[in-house]
Structure formats: C-alpha cells, structure tokens
Amino acid sequence: QLQLQESGPGLVQPSETLSLTCSVSGDSITSSSYYWGWIRQPPGKGLEWIGSMSYSGTTYYNPSLRSRITISVDASKNHFSLKLSSVTAADTAFYYCARRNEVVTIRYFDSWGQGTLVTVSS
Amino acid sequence: IVLTQSPGTLSLSPGERATLSCRASRSVETYLAWYQQKPGQAPRPLIYGASNRATGIPDRFSGSGSGADFTLTISRLQPEDFAVYYCQQYSTSPWTFGQGTKVEI
Numbered sequence: 001q002l003q004l005q006e007s008g009p010g011l012v013q014p015s016e017t018l019s020l021t022c023s024v025s026g027d028s029i030t031s032s033s034y035y036w037g038w039i040r041q042p043p044g045k046g047l048e049w050i051g052s053m054s055y056s057g058t059t060y061y062n063p064s065l066r067s068r069i070t071i072s073v074d075a076s077k078n079h080f081s082l083k084l085s086s087v088t089a090a091d092t093a094f095y096y097c098a099r100r101n102e103v104v105t106i107r108y109f110d111s112w113g114q115g116t117l118v119t120v121s122s
Numbered sequence: 123i124v125l126t127q128s129p130g131t132l133s134l135s136p137g138e139r140a141t142l143s144c145r146a147s148r149s150v151e152t153y154l155a156w157y158q159q160k161p162g163q164a165p166r167p168l169i170y171g172a173s174n175r176a177t178g179i180p181d182r183f184s185g186s187g188s189g190a191d192f193t194l195t196i197s198r199l200q201p202e203d204f205a206v207y208y209c210q211q212y213s214t215s216p217w218t219f220g221q222g223t224k225v226e227i
Contacts, residue, residue, distance in 0.1 A: 046208070046219055046220070046221045046222050047165065047208055047210075047219040049216055049217045049218065060215050060216075062216045063216060064216075096164055096165075100212070104153070105153070105171055106170055106171065107153075107212045108155035108167060108170040108210065108212055109155070109157075109165075109167065109210070110167055110170075110176065112164040112165060113164065114164055115164050
C-alpha cells in the first residue's frame, strides 16, 4: 500500500527557503505512470496546488508560485522534494505531498501524505 | 479555472441527504474530483471523473455532472460524513480546487 510522508523544518525565517521532503513507500518513484507533487493549505483555508513532477523530469508548476518553486525527484532515496524560496508569512500552511496518475482521465490526486505545518516567522 | 462551491455550509442531521454543488468558470468536461477532509487530516479522494467512486468509498457517495456543473450527493448521512468537501478540476493546469463546503450537524 502506498504511503507518503512529509518531513522538514516546521519553522522558517522570512526571506529564507522552505525545504520539504516526501518519502515514498509501497511504490517506486521511478514509475512512469505517476506525477509526484505538492499541495498546501493555510490554516483554516482552502487547498492550493503548488506543482508536480514526473520521474522523467516533466514538471507542472502553479504560475502564481513558479518563480519561487523547485521540485526534484531522488530515485536513490525514493523521495521527492520541494524548495520554495523567499518565503513570507503568506506561505505559512500545511504542506501535503501527493501522487497523481499521468493518464488524463484519472489524473486526480489519489494518494496524500498526512501533511506538515510550516510556519514562516522570525 | 475557478471552481465555486455552494453552499458554504450545509447543516443536516444523520440519515438526511446532502447535495453539494461545484460550478466551474468554464467547461472541465468530466475531469473533476471530489475530496473529503476531516479536521487534522489530509483530504481523501471520494470521486474522480465526475462520477466514479475512488477505491473503498461507500456507495452512499455519488457524483454527477459534466461541463461546468457538478453535484456530490451523500444519500444518507452517517456521523463520520460530517466534514469539509472540496471539488478539484484536472482538465487544465493549474489544477484548482473549490473553496469547500462544510457539512455540519
């Protein structure tokens, strides 16, 4: 059974870079059938898709965050990562990693990590 | 693509029928999913392709619609169904979510 688990600092200084990792178990991140991505949710608010990446390197980023995002995949560790630069208080949120299928008709987010809260504050 | 969910909050009793709406700013064909989120938990997929139940989802949950208007119906509310529900389109990147409908007792 697929499991996703986020990890990383819970507190980030303003203007610094937020870095999170999602460890994948129960499936190989090298599978050609999936995209691996990130979604965030400010406390008490709705969901915002950040970006997704396939193992082959194809990326989709939210245009509203594109200039600050890097998503990468590490097959040797079976995990993928998010870097969000120049953070502000507006980036405080629960960050979820998630998988979606590459097939157009079923490319919803079918598996999610439990989420991790990242607070941006000095 | 902007997704607008209504109502914002739905107050119902166990055993009643819940009808949630999601309207897209332009057609997403049937590339629409629904998710359930309980406090302190990640969203859980319920419906994909507008009307297909995800793995393990009970048949009291059903989805319908195409184009720009979609509905999630919970036929007989169980105590564990009180939660926030989000729709999400995967027709066109950036993938977007509705603002959510809270189903409360």
